[in-house]
Each structure stands twice: as C-alpha cells, then as structure tokens.
Amino acid sequence: xxxxxxxxxxxxxxxxxxxxxxxxxxxxxxxxxxxxxxxxxxxxxxxxxxxxxxxxxxxxxxxxxxxxxxxxxxxxxxxxxxxxxxxxxxxxxxxxxxxxxxxxxxxxxxxxxxxxxxxxxxxxxxxxxxxxxxxxxxxxxxxxxxxxxxxxxxxxxxxxxxxxxxxxxxxxxxxxxxxxxxxxxxxxxxxxxxxxxxxxxxxxxxxxxxxxxxxxxxxxxxxxxxxxxxxxxxxxxxxxxxxxxxxxxxxxxxxxxxxxxxxxxxxxxxxxxxxxxxxxxxxxxxxxxxxxxxxxxxxxxxxxxxxxxxxxxxxxxxxxxxxxxxxxxxxxxxxxxxxxxxxxxxxxxxxxxxxxxxxxxxxxxxxxxxxxxxxxxxxxxxxxxxxxxxxxxxxxxxxxxxxxxxxxxx
Amino acid sequence: xxxxxxxxxxxxxxxxxxxxxxxxxxxxxxxxxxxxxxxxxxxxxxxxxxxxxxxxxxxxxxxx
Numbered sequence: 214x215x216x217x218x219x220x221x222x223x224x225x226x227x228x229x230x231x232x233x234x235x236x237x238x239x240x241x242x243x244x245x246x247x248x249x250x251x252x253x254x255x256x257x258x259x260x261x262x263x264x265x266x267x268x269x270x271x272x273x274x275x276x277x278x279x280x281x282x283x284x285x286x287x288x289x290x291x292x293x294x295x296x297x298x299x300x301x302x303x304x305x306x307x308x309x310x311x312x313x314x315x316x317x318x319x320x321x322x323x324x325x326x327x328x329x330x331x332x333x334x335x336x337x338x339x340x341x342x343x344x345x346x347x348x349x350x351x352x353x354x355x356x357x358x359x360x361x362x363x364x365x366x367x368x369x370x371x372x373x374x375x376x377x378x379x380x381x382x383x384x385x386x387x388x389x390x391x392x393x394x395x396x397x398x399x400x401x402x403x404x405x406x407x408x409x410x411x412x413x414x415x416x417x418x419x420x421x422x423x424x425x426x427x428x429x430x431x432x433x434x435x436x437x438x439x440x441x442x443x444x445x446x447x448x449x450x451x452x453x454x455x456x457x458x459x460x461x462x463x464x465x466x467x468x469x470x471x472x473x474x475x476x477x478x479x480x481x482x483x484x485x486x487x488x489x490x491x492x493x494x495x496x497x498x499x500x501x502x503x504x505x506x507x508x509x510x511x512x513x514x515x516x517x518x519x520x521x522x523x524x525x526x527x528x529x530x531x532x533x534x535x536x537x538x539x540x541x542x543x544x545x546x547x548x549x550x551x552x553x554x555x556x557x558x559x560x561x562x563x564x565x566x567x568x569x570x571x572x573x574x575x576x577x578x579x580x581x582x583x584x585x586x587x588x589x590x591x592x593x594x595x596x597x598x599x600x601x602x603x604x605x606x607x608x609x610x611x612x613x614x615x616x617x618x619x620x621x622x623x
Numbered sequence: 624x625x626x627x628x629x630x631x632x633x634x635x636x637x638x639x640x641x642x643x644x645x646x647x648x649x650x651x652x653x654x655x656x657x658x659x660x661x662x663x664x665x666x667x668x669x670x671x672x673x674x675x676x677x678x679x680x681x682x683x684x685x686x687x
Binding site for chain 2: 282319329333334566570575576
C-alpha cells in the first residue's frame with residue numbers, strides 16, 4: 214500500500230485512516246505498511262475505529278513507553294474516550310485487574326505476583342520441559358502431517374497453567390477440552406461462552422475446595438484471600454480465569470507463529486537447532502517477541518488529564534492506542550528493525566507492554582518459550598511446514614495475531 | 624554510584640532481576656529488593672539495562 218503523502222494526513226475528516234489497518238499479505242510477519250508510514254510521517258495521529266470514535270494512534274517507541282508509563286492514562290474500559298475493541302461476541306467484558314486503575318489494580322495484582330517471581334518460575338522449568346518432551350513424543354509417534362497448533366502450541370500453555378494454578382491431574386482433560394473450545398476458530402460464540410462458563414464454574418469449585426483445604430498452589434493462595442475477606446469468591450474466580458486466558462492463546466500463538474517465522478528464515482532456525490547455549494535461546498525469545506508481536510490491536514487507554522507529548526496536546530477524554538508491534542520496529546531503537554536477527558539485543562522491546570500494566574506472566578511466558586524454542590527444533594531437526602506459506606491462514610481478525618493452524622511434517 | 628529502588632512503585636515484572644541478577648532480587652511476592660545498593664563499575668551496564676526495562680520507573684542511579 215502506498216503511504217499517504219506527508220502533510221496531508223490529519224484535519225479533513227475523510228482522511229482519517231481506519232484502524233486496524235490491513236497487513237500486506239506477502240509480509241505476514243510485518244506490521245501493516247500504513248503503520249510504518251504513520252510512524253515516519255505522523256507518529257501521533259487520529260484514527261477511526263469500528264464504532265466511529267477517533268482515538269490517537271501512537272506509533273513511536275519512545276511515545277508509547279512514555280504514555281503507557283504515565284499515571285494520567287486509564288486502562289478502565291468505562292473511562293470516557295476508552296477505545297473499545299470490536300468483537301463478534303459483542304464487547305470484551307471486564308477481565309479482573311487488567312481493566313482497572315491503581316490503587317485497586319495494584320491491590321489485586323499484588324495478590325498474584327508471587328508465583329511469577331523469577332526463581333519460582335525457574336523452579337517450574339523442569340515440569341515445563343517434561344510437558345514439552347511428552348507432547349513432542351506424542352507428535353513423533355503419530356501420523357504426519359500434524360497441526361502444530363492443535364498438537365503442541367495450544368496444549369502446552371494449557372497444561373502449564375494447570376501446573377501453575379494447581380488443577381488436579383485427573384481434571385486436565387476436562388480443562389484442556391474446554392480451554393480448546395474457548396479459542397477454537399470454528400466454535401460458535403455460544404459454544405465459547407459455554408466453555409468459559411464451564412471453566413469458570415470449575416475454577417470456582419476448586420477455589421471452594423482450597424478454602425476448606427489449602428494446598429501449595431496458586432488457587433490455594435487466591436482462596437486464602439477469600440478466607441481473609443480480601444476478595445469475594447466471584448473476584449477470586451475472575452482472577453483465576455484471567456490468568457488462564459492471558460497465558461493461553463498468547464503463548465500458543467508465539468509458539469506457532471514463531472515456528473513459522475523460523476521456517477521462513479532457515480539460517481535463523483539453524484542457530485537454534487544447533488545450539489545448547491541458554492543465552493542464545495533467551496536472546497532468540499526476546500527477538501521473536503520483538504519481531505512478531507501478537508497483540509496487534511494495541512494497548513489501549515483513555516487519557517484522564519491533558520498530556521503534552523511530541524508537540525501535541527492529548528486532551529482528557531481522548532483515547533489512545535499504542536500499537537506495540539510498530540514500536541518494536543522503530544529504527545531509532547532497533548537498527549534494521551524488519552530483519553529477524555536472533556543474536557541482536559532485543560530486551561527493550563514492548564511486546565509485553567509497558568507501565569504498571571506490563572504483562573504479569575512475562576517471566577513464565579519467557580521460560581515456556583525458551584523451553585519450546587530450545588527443544589522443538591533440536592528434537593525434530595527436519596521439521597518443515599506441510600503447506601505453502603500462501604495457504605497458511607493468519608489470524609488477521611482475531612484479538613491475538615497468529616496462525617489458525619500450521620500443518621508440519623519432518 | 625548508588626542504586627535506589629522505590630519498592631512501592633514495583634509491579635513485579637522481574638525485569639531488573641533478569642538484567643542485573645547480582646544487584647536485584649525479589650521478595651516472596653515478587654517485589655524487587657536490592658541485594659547491594661553500591662554498584663561496582665562492572666555492574667553499571669547491567670543496572671542501566673534494568674533501569675531501561677523497568678516498566679514502573681522504580682529504579683535510578685545516583686552519584687555519591
């Protein structure tokens with residue numbers, strides 16, 4: 214798509230670009246070309262959303278970090294001006310503390326930070342390694358081609374969350390089945406809603422049991438907050454559901470999309486396949502997080518007091534959208550930004566957002582991806598896509614970007 | 624140089640620990656703690672990285 218001429222971008226209402234913008238079908242790993250053009254020519258610009266509202270689109274890395282770190286922005290979807298996401302299910306609903314502001318956000322978030330501490334996450338690494346190995350064993354023992362999303366990318370985070378929350382082994386299958394339906398493309402909104410209710414009801418039940426008989430797991434710790442009168446049973450259930458939803462499809466998409474990106478960049482794949490250096494694996498995870506960036510609809514906020522930024526005043530009541538996938542391609546921070554380079558230092562990426570709402574589960578996501586990227590291609594060195602890239606269906610219209618399925622063989 | 628940490632701002636992202644493991648750790652709730660507020664010259668780059676990646680702007684370096 215040709216970039217709009219410089220200087221003609223804002224003002225006249227019919228030139229306000231629509232958001233989200235289409236990707237170039239030939240470059241499924243790159244942000245939409247129009248985003249790149251805006252970053253260069255109009256880094257703060259109004260865009261039009263599905264509901265006719267016109268929030269600011271923030272495309273430069275520095276501006277995104279400044280605004281996401283600013284206490285004068287609100288993550289509350291009820292704040293005036295909040296840019297709402299369109300949804301086939303009609304609204305995204307409120308997901309516990311990620312859609313609240315401090316001090317209530319901080320109070321609730323701090324209740325569940327403990328298991329995501331670096332050392333606690335590291336202690337889970339052997340269990341994650343076992344799950345990854347066992348899923349790969351199953352794949353190797355089964356027929357080819359196999360859908361990597363269904364056989365590996367989706368079950369892994371679901372099983373890890375079981376481990377984290379303390380879902381009993383006997384219930385894993387129930388949990389897996391329903392979490393699968395929650396994200397399955399072909400599921401109807403009714404089926405998805407029913408699966409969410411099933412899982413929520415299940416989690417509420419386990420929290421009830423843990424209130425009576427605490428164990429050493431996250432659901433018990435959340436249950437303890439109910440006992441202490443700090444959370445209602447309902448809030449506790451929502452929190453457990455948030456941890457599930459936030460860590461499931463996101464991680465799955467990074468696994469499948471990351472694998473496809475590596476298969477398209479065989480020299481980079483070879484680096485991972487031929488190494489046992491945890492530093493290179495960790496660097497590869499950061500670079501793939503920077504390069505792919507699956508939360509393509511952007512971090513969204515409402516401005517609660519006038520903010521001056523980049524010679525522009527964003528007024529109280531305006532909405533702002535920080536599309537981190539374009540921030541992560543800002544050449545001022547990442548030289549040659551459109552190149553996938555597993556050896557670069559990509560640690561300053563904003564794939565997990567920035568500010569007080571930055572992803573709580575990031576240490577777990579990092580560790581899971583390190584185990585996956587460090588294991589999958591070494592154990593299946595001849596892994597290849599079993600379809601042409603033109604035939605891969607990308608999740609352009611989903612909340613979280615990725616691939617719907619990825620047939621692979623070896 | 625000395626490093627200062629405002630623990631009440633910390634959102635437990637763990638980023639400082641990953642960037643500078645000899646300087647930062649976390650308490651039982653994942654909130655950052657300082658292992659040593661004195662920063663050796665060899666640790667300065669790591670601490671600067673920790674400051675850059677801290678999502679809550681809770682860390683700073685001060686001259687002594």
